[in-house]
Amino acid sequence: MTGWPGRTGRGGNQAGAGDLLALVRSGRATTRGALQQATGLSRATVGQRLDRLFRAGWLREGPGGPVGSPLGGRPSITLEFDDEHAVVLAADLDTRHARAALLTLTGDILAERTGTLVVEDGPEAVLGELGRWFAGLLSGAGRGAGEVCGIGLAVPGPVDSESGRVVQPPIMPGWDGYDITGRLARSFADHTGTPATPIPVLVDNDANLMAYGEQRAAHPDCSAFVLVKVSTGIGAGVVVDGSVYRGIDGGAGDIGHIRVPGGERALCRCGSYGCLAAVASGGAVARRLAEAGVPAASGSDVRDLLAAGHPEAVGLAREAGRRVGEVLATVVTLLNPGVLMIAGDLAGTPFLTGVRELLYQRALPRSTARLEVVTSRLGERAAVLGAGALVVEHLYAPERAEERLRALGV
Structure with missing residues (x-):
């Protein structure tokens, strides 16, 4: 191998420290010898790149490998991503x-909080309170604000991924075009008493982030x-090939606003x-139940009725599933x-049965085989x-990792 495909820079078409980190994190190359073989870099250059990652605290040495180095000799010391050098904060707004949760870099939950936050109260109030929640999670877990490398936020509306701003969200009045990333970073700084230096904040639609989390956890292939x-x-x-598909401005997946016959x-x-x-x-199901005299004001109320086997809720959920399945x-x-x-709230047997009825009836057999x-x-x-996973993948992606290493002075 004579070069590193896809990367250019002052050193030419060569792998940088961020590329080596990506190889280690993915498990594709976890020894110095394997990194040399994968990148075509010399032993000395690999050593220099790795030294930067060690000084940043991003890598650590693991146990010796069970087999010899790809270049021959004794078993090599393995390299591991050090997931203890930082933590991530994440929140999901309904x-x-x-x-809200405090997470390790590998997605383990260190602390968690749930509660009432009403998006109709507006971004100033909601994001201000969320900063207080974050500070409480850190304090309760005995972690410092300086250990947080980034914040991830899921919101129930379409998001322009470039700006992190929601775009004409039907169920988030007052949020359209609002600077969520800036406000949440300030709220975090205010409640943790840290300097108001910009902390990376990534915002995305809740369904996108649910899909990203679920695909990585249960269906990585x-x-x-x-x-x-x-x-x-x-x-x-x-999620296509491991990445969220958002469309040109974050509007992909907004199927709730497709017009349907009979509605x-x-x-x-x-x-x-x-x-x-x-x-x-x-x-919609809650409204129909309320019209029939069944106390229900939201999807969560419907979920509770379904769990109790309420016959009218079961019937309406199955009907809703058929509409979605179409x-x-x-x-x-x-x-x-x-x-x-x-x-979501309706994801139980009655709704799923309705989805399957129409889906398999209407879709091409080849598409469902x-x-x-x-x-x-x-x-x-x-x-x-x-x-949380989105923040980690963003911050430790090769080009972004290189920028962060330079900022750290290593």
Whole structure:
């Protein structure tokens, strides 16, 4: 091997320290000899690159390998990503509820909090309170603010990934175009008493981050993965070849606003009539139950009724599943995923039965021949875990890692 494909710079087409870190993290090369073989770099150059990573605290030496080095000789000392040198904060905002967690760099939860946060109260109030939650998680776990390398946030609306701002979110009044990353960074600094230096904050749609977390945890070999969240609204997250597919400005997966036959009189929160979310979301099912005299105000109320086996809730959930399944037949035919995951408040047997009825009836047989239709494995933690993973993958990606190493002076 004579060069490192895809990277250029002052040293020419060669692997940098960030590339070596990526090889170690992925398990593709975990010894000095294997890194030489994978990159074509000399032993001295590999040593220099690794020295930077050791000084930053990002790598550590593990035990000796069971076999000899690829270049011959005694078993080599293995290299490992040091997941103890930093922590990540992540949060998942729903319409009236939130979950926040302190995570290791490998996704283990060190501390967690859930509670009421109402997105309709606006970004100033919600993000200010979230900063207080973060400070409490750090304090309770005995960790310092300086150990936090980044923050991830899941929100129930479309997000422009370049700016981190939500774009015309139907169920987040007052958030359109708001500087979420700046406000959350300031709130974190205020509540932890740290200098107001910018901390990386990544924001994405909740269905995207649920899909990212679930795909990595349970279906890492699935190259086309779709998750559909059915709660207050309806949204989908798509992961292709290990990366979230967002479209050109974050609007991919917004299936809740596809118009469906027979829903012309149903007013959606986006202002249009006949959207899928207006007839088949948890909120829509709750409204129909309330009209029938059953106490239900939200998707979470419907979830509780389904858990209790309430017959009318079961029937309406199955009907909602059929409406969603009709739309998913097109989604599956277009994307040809290996896994279709149903998540959210309605993700139980009645809804899933309805989805399958229409999906297999309407989709092309070829599109469903190898399709797995499953429910969530991570449950209510999926978006938080996905947000944490997104931060880590962003910060330790080769080019970004190089920038951070330079900033650290190593």
